[in-house]
Amino acid sequence: MSQFYKQLLENNKKWVESQLALDSNFFKDLAKGQNPQLLWIGCSDSRVPANEIVGGKPGDVFVHRNIANMVVHSDMNMLSVLDYAVNVLKVNHVIVCGHYGCGGVKAAMENNSIGIIDNWIRHIKDVYRLHKKELDAIEDKKERFNKFVETNVREQVLDLAKTSIVQAAWQKGQEVTLHGWVYGLNDGYVTDLNVNFSSNKDLDAVHQLYFDI
Numbered sequence: 001m002s003q004f005y006k007q008l009l010e011n012n013k014k015w016v017e018s019q020l021a022l023d024s025n026f027f028k029d030l031a032k033g034q035n036p037q038l039l040w041i042g043c044s045d046s047r048v049p050a051n052e053i054v055g056g057k058p059g060d061v062f063v064h065r066n067i068a069n070m071v072v073h074s075d076m077n078m079l080s081v082l083d084y085a086v087n088v089l090k091v092n093h094v095i096v097c098g099h100y101g102c103g104g105v106k107a108a109m110e111n112n113s114i115g116i117i118d119n120w121i122r123h124i125k126d127v128y129r130l131h132k133k134e135l136d137a138i139e140d141k142k143e144r145f146n147k148f149v150e151t152n153v154r155e156q157v158l159d160l161a162k163t164s165i166v167q168a169a170w171q172k173g174q175e176v177t178l179h180g181w182v183y184g185l186n187d188g189y190v191t192d193l194n195v196n197f198s199s200n201k202d203l204d205a206v207h208q209l210y211f212d213i
Helices: 003-022 026-030 076-087 103-108 117-130 132-136 141-162 164-171
Strands: 038-043 061-066 093-099 177-183 190-197
Touching: 003 026, 038 076, 061 076, 076 093, 076 164, 093 141, 103 117, 103 141, 117 132, 117 141, 132 141, 141 164, 141 177, 141 190
Parallel strands: 038 061, 038 093, 093 177
Antiparallel strands: 177 190
């Protein structure tokens, strides 16, 4: 085995020992179940750790991650996580968190083929197409990049609100609020984009669903 791999196992042992030193029942309590109030939909980027950003502990945050924190209506993985979080765990908040400097968003601004991920990035390119006039008007490339990151998060929160899972919960009177954040890799702070949904009344009529509940 490589030294790197061995170190991972050693790090795990040290982590377990450090947790037990603080609380001898730490893992026994964790094993009893989870009761998070938050579902985090974030980017797969290794520099954006959901729990640590919000000062959470194991069990505090239910997490789904993919390239560029996308909410794609045909993504059964994301929908399964969302359904479990809303209907089983009964989370009260769902945060879509992007981050400045996102490689997926940057790739969507360019034309270089990366591989099979090109097909995923098409979803991000669709966001650019919807906001092309506004984004193209920004001459500074870095500023345009940052704006695109924010715009993408806003669109994903909107797409989250359109899902039948979230709308069914709202119709049943369940309190679920959707939020959009962007994380700064250079300073560690999150920017609240003030895009929040707590009812399908915030959506265009064409996207509002009504259920026989």
